[in-house]
Amino acid sequence: MEVLKQRILKDGHVLEDNILKVDSFLNHQIDPHLAFDIGKEFYNRFKDTKVDKILTIETSGIAFALCAGYFFNVPIIFAKKHNGANMSTDVYQNNVHSYTKNIDYTISLSKQFLHSGDNLLIxxxxxxxxxxxxxxxDIANQANANVSGVGIVIEKAFQSGSEILRNLGVRLESLAVIESLNNNKIIFREAF
Amino acid sequence: MEVLKQRILKDGHVLEDNILKVDSFLNHQIDPHLAFDIGKEFYNRFKDTKVDKILTIETSGIAFALCAGYFFNVPIIFAKKHNGANMSTDVYQNNVHSYTKNIDYTISLSKQFLHSGDNLLIxxxxxxxxxxxxxxxDIANQANANVSGVGIVIEKAFQSGSEILRNLGVRLESLAVIESLNNNKIIFREAF
Incomplete structure (x- = not known):
């Protein structure tokens, strides 16, 4: 997605440890029109598949899931990272390790909003x-729901996630694929 | 906002302790088209004021701030409830008490995204x-930014927040104003 790559080059910053900071336009501060273009691009890439709901995780996924949901005209649901006091105890749960923050956290999703046979775009x-x-x-699997695909705004191709997902047979679409952040330089993978 | 009130009556649930649960369309699961209508309504109510940025707080405010930001064509920024490992230590901070969850938490916003003289819609x-x-x-005040107004999706008029804000001279616009949740019944305040 050319407009996204150009924006990453313009406003992204590479920190040590292969961290790409995009919090002036994608996280913390968000450009709503870019978020919309991203949602529309996810729609264009997955419109041939069955999508009943968009599934994401708080916090940073919500904006892009919302915009994709707008074009698919389906609800979005997001897994929470902490059990809120208002939330039903009747939830699907899973433990996730964050390598970035080096912590484990629990994600949970109310069983009310995810059903057997639902076709999900993550x-x-x-x-x-x-x-x-x-x-x-895993949460989709607990609900016996189907994962139609996984849409990612920025993929770090030099880390293992994309290979793991493709080995599982997941249809993965990433709007910007970063080949390397070595020497604080952002190198995108060209069309593949 | 009539479409919002009708949706609250249709899909909202009153829990004990005056809690209104709207997590099938506003939180946890979100209807993107309703979120857009809400953003547009905020725009219509505040379009006569100066708005350089939309300010909200994670998690539940993000969707509506994003949609409002789309119509105002300005960036949105959201205060984080926990200091992320990736975030600059150069932040505005404040402690907030949640009566719903009966906990205190820290909110923080990078100083990078909020400047003296910025006109904010919260x-x-x-x-x-x-x-x-x-x-x-308070965070806006620390930055010497101006709060042009406060837009709320659902105001519980029987609690003290709206009176506190109006006594401070804040321009407050709430899209649905709930007069009472007594006996598990949702009563809206009529036009006022």
Whole structure:
């Protein structure tokens, strides 16, 4: 997605440890029109598949899932990282390890909003080692729902997540694929 | 906002302790087209004011802030409830008490995204005792930014938040104003 890649080059920053900081336009501060273009691009890439609901994880996935849901005209659901006091105890749960933050956390989704046979498009902002997406896929599996595909805004192709997902036979579409962040330089993978 | 009120009557549930559960269409599961209509309504109500940025708080405010930001064509920024490992330590911070969950939490916003003189529209999903909005207003104040207004999706008029904000001279616009949840019945305040 050319407009996204250009924006990453313009406003993204590479930190040590292969971290790409995009929080001036995708996280923390979000450009709503870019988020919309991203949602529309996910729609264009997955419109040939069955999508009943968009599934994401708080916080950073919500904006892009919402915009994709707008074009698919389906509800979005997001897994929570902490059990809120208001939430039903009747939830699907899974433990996820974050390599970025080096913590484990629980994700949960109310059973009320995910049913057997639902066709899900999973959307998230980043794909690195794939732990969050695998956690969401496990929740889909618990519900006996079908994962039609996984849409990622920025894939770090030099980490293991994309290979793990493709080996599982998942249809993965990433809007910007980063080949390398070595020497603080952002190198995209060209069309493949 | 009539379509919102009708949806609350249709899909909202009243729990004990004056809790209104709307997580099948506004939180946890979100109807993207309703979120868009909400964003557009905020735009219509505040389009006469100066708005450079939309400010909200994770998680539930993000969808509505994003949609409002789309119509205002300005960035959105959201305060985080926990310091992420990736985030700069150079942040505005405030402590907020949640009466619903009976916990205190820290909200923080990178100084990078909020500047002196910025005109902010604060948006959140619920207004009860006003703690989250007051926390955001304090962060705006730390940055010497101006709060042009506060837009709320659902105001619980029987709790103290709206009175506190109006006494502070804040321009408050709530899209659905709930007068009472007594006896598990949702009573809206009529036009006022």
């Amino acid at each position: 959307i998230d902002d980043f794909l690195a080692k794939g732990q969050a997406v695998l956690g969401l896929m | 948006i959140d999903d619920f207004l009860a005792k006003g703690q989250a909005v007051l926390g955001l207003m």
